[in-house]
Amino acid sequence: MSTVSLALMWHQHQPYYPDDVAGENPMPWVRLHGTKDYLGMALHLEEVPEFRCTINLVPSLLVQIEAYVHGATDRHLQVSRLPADGLEQDDAYYLLDNFFMAHADAMILPHERYRELYLQRGLGVDSAQQALPRFRERDLRDLQVWSNLSWMHPLLFEKDSELAEFKAKGRRYTEDEKQWLLDKQRDLLAQIIPLHRKLAERGQVELTTTPFYHPILPLLFDKRLAREAMPDVTLPSYKDGYPEDAEIHVRRAVEQHERLFGSAPRGMWPSEGSVCQAMLPLLARHGIEWIATDEEILGCSTHGKVGRDSRGHVRHPELLYRAWKVAEAGSELGIIFRDHSMSDQVGFHYQRSPGHAASADFIGKLHAIGDACRHNPATLVPVILDGENCWEYYPDGGVSFLRELYRNAARDSRVEPVTVSEFLRKHPPADTLPRLFSGSWISHNFAIWIGHPEDNRAWDALHTTRQFLVREANEGKHDQATLARAWDEMYIAEGSDWFWWYGDDHSSALDGLFDHLFRKHLRNIYTLLNHEPPGTLFTPISQAGTHRPIHDQPNSFLKVKVDGRASYFEWINAAHYICGNERGTMALVTRGILQDIRFGFDRDRLLIRVDTDGGPAEERLAEVSSLRIGFVDPAACEITIENPSQPRPIGTITRAGEPSSNGKSIEVATGKVLELAVPFSKLGVKVGDPIRFYVELIGGESSLDRAPREGIFELAMPSPDFERIMWQV
Structure with missing residues (x-):
């Protein structure tokens, strides 16, 4: 029975927001993520002392945490502290525009009072000026409280009865109570660095670092390195690098780490997993023993020997799930490569599944990797991702998933949670890559940061x-x-x-x-x-205007025969969505089962088409137990299609969990694509009513994929003269 070493690595990072010259800080993210994620993630580990992992702490983040502990502020905090009865008009407008900055489904709507204020605000409908007259003094004060309270980790309310009692009050907070919460916030921030040091000193956590202000290190060496992955890229006018700056970022990171945690870091997650051959001597010179990056860098460094097929299965897994060496000019480092599929599962998919199901799926994937690599002397599975941004999309902040995962992984006889240095000491890498490809963890290139x-x-x-x-x-x-x-x-x-x-x-x-x-x-x-x-x-560099919608709109009635054959002309006038990632703070690397969604209508029916990635729908949906069309409008309505890979699967409409029709009213066919038609009358909508929905694939208890990944599709039931109106427009 093969054992798998799980190297889970959380990357904790924020850019340096303060403007120290002006004495201003316009963004609250270090402070808000501090009481939610940086502290909460450490508390999770304290709960399960037998679980081991690695946490990467970016120096620019740590500087800001220390500053808050010693009294630093930001615009959001300044407005939070202002008496609600003395707000200037601009402060009140700022409050209404910026104090709902959270994922509404998981961080606003579950809290009764915060939800009331959110609906009262009318975001996307009314300006702050229009909304302000609806807010009384006590509303503004409760908003000041909840915008900070919702960014506190759920475990804090379990551990602190006073904080739990404060939250339970829910509304009509006083100025003194608000100030108590904000003082409490600073006290919690003061626990972050000491708690991480404690976890490291007892050997449960390995702490690693990143170049100080999180630069793309290869581009500081030479911007021309971008051409290795993108030969035709247009580079800036000035193409040389600044290797002396790279040296300072690395040296200062190591020095700060030693000051805060009592010892120098052995490992480093280079900013955005970006690596190149030339940086190796610099890192070795400053005591770095190992680095981590993405599996696609290994694929390119082995000339494509390691990669994934159209279904996402790893070719030569025995080469991916192990440690390697890289060397340059007499300097040698260990290197590991993240499994980007498993990392994306945590970052983007498990949020839609119950915690126990997501944990079981994760552990099951580890077992499968162990079986595939049973001949390896030692199997290492690095799972590396942001330790902050994904949890605001989990309905409980990720608590149920992480608790189940840590406990189950620690108890599973086939899984050994390890720190990276611990694994490398026991299993020193034997083989050296001939040359390290220049690229990052996103598509093995630097396209995010250069070329546009x-x-x-x-x-x-x-x-x-x-x-x-x-x-x-x-x-x-x-x-x-x-x-x-x-x-x-x-x-x-x-x-x-x-x-x-x-x-x-x-x-x-x-x-x-x-x-x-x-x-x-x-x-x-x-x-x-x-x-x-x-x-x-x-002069602004960014030309970005308002957000681009994630999909277009139907521009004509469709003439669709529901047969699963994917006729181009039948769907040419439909709305079209290409499955991707709408979450700007994180990047999704892996492709899911869903590839494209098209939707529209004829005079009587809502029409939806699902295209799958890596093969026809009749094959790709075979691993799916059901396909769900979940409606936000009409509320509490859902269409479930069981066994969607069948040629004529059965669809059922439910309302508030109760069946409202059998499959006879829903027409579904699966072939190259899945096509679905449902009468508007069965949805209970009339002309002009909004229709807002998402498409989700379910396997057992787990959500396998969703479109859109964040947000919903939106259209309205058309009038009979829809085409004439569109023609005139």
Whole structure:
């Protein structure tokens, strides 16, 4: 019976948000994630001391946590502390625009009072100016409370009866009670670093680091390295790198880690898993013994020998689930490669399954890997992902899943939870990769951070400012303290996160603010050195406007014969959605079963078509027990299609869990695609009513895939003259 070593690694990261020159911080994410994820994830481990894992703590995050403990603030916190009866108009508008920044389904709607305030606000319908008259003083104060309270980890309410009692009150908080909560928040932040040190000192957790301000290290060596994965990429005008800056990011990360945790880090998750051959001597020089990146880097480094087939199955798993060595110029490091499919399961899919089912699925996958690699001397499964962003999409903050996973993995005779260094000590890697491919954990390239015109303009702005800084430093007319502050602003601007939001890869409502902060850090260099910043740094780099909708709309009645044959012309006028990732803070690497969703209507029926990835629907849906069309509108309505791979599967409509029709009213056919038609009359909608839904694949108790991955599809029941109206428009 084969044993699998599970190397679970949580990456805890935030960019450096504060503008230290202006003394401002416009973003609250370090503070809010601090009381929710950074502390909560450590408390989970404290509950199960026999479970071992690795936590990567980014230095720029730790600096900000320390600052909050010593009294730092941010705009959200400042407005939170203001008396509700004395808010200036701009503060009240800020409150209504920014105090619902959470995933509503999991973090707002489950809380009765927060839900009331959310509905009262009318987001997406009314401006803050229009909504403000609906809010009384006590509403604004309760909103100040709940915007902070909902960002506290569920375990805290189990462990702290006073905090639980505060939450149970729910409404009509006083100013004193609000201030107590915000003081409590700071006390909780003060526990984060000591608790991580405690877990590390008792050997349960290995703590690792990342270059200080989270830069893409290979691009600091040489921007031309982007061409290895993208030969035709358009690079910035200035293509050279800044290896001396890379050295400083690594050195300062190691020094800070040693100061906070009492020992130097052995391991490193390079920012965004981005690696190259040239960086190896630098890391070894500063005591780094091992690094981690994504499985696709291994695939490219072995010239495609390791990879996945169209169904997502690993080719040569015995090469992926092990440790390797990489070497350059006499320096040698260990390296491991994350299983990006299992990592994505945790980050994007398990949120839709009960905790026990998700945990059982995870453990079952580990067993399957062990069986596939039974001839390996030692099998290592690295699962590496964000330890913060995914939990706000779990209905209980991930508590049931993590509790089940940690306990079950620790007790399973075929699974050994390990820290990475612990595994490498017991099983030193024997084989050396001939050369490490240059790329990141996202599609084995650097496309997120370079190549798009916006990215390139940002790199060129950084280069021009850096040239100015070097000239000023060489002239010797500034004191060392001022120059050090200016260089800090440069290192901050080299962080990956600013480039993450440029281009068309990711977008959020805060794109403009990220753009402003990047350019402000560059302007600060000129300000600190008594120069007027150039006008170009006052001009936005990002051209992002409002969010693009995730799908278009039907533009004509459809003439669909429900036969599963995927006629192009039948669906040419349908709305079309390409399955992907709508969550801007995280990237989904693996492809699910669902590939495309098309939907529309004729005069009497809602029509939906499902295309699958990696083969026809009649084959790919064989592993699916049911396909669910879940409706937000009409409320509490659901269509369930059992055994959807069958040529003529049966569909059932339920309302509030009770069957409202048999399969005779729903027409379904599966062949190359799955096609479905349901009469509007059976949905209970009339002309103009919204129809909002999602498509989900179920296997047993687990959700296998969902479209859209976040959000819902939206359309309205058409009138009989829909086509005439569309023609006139």
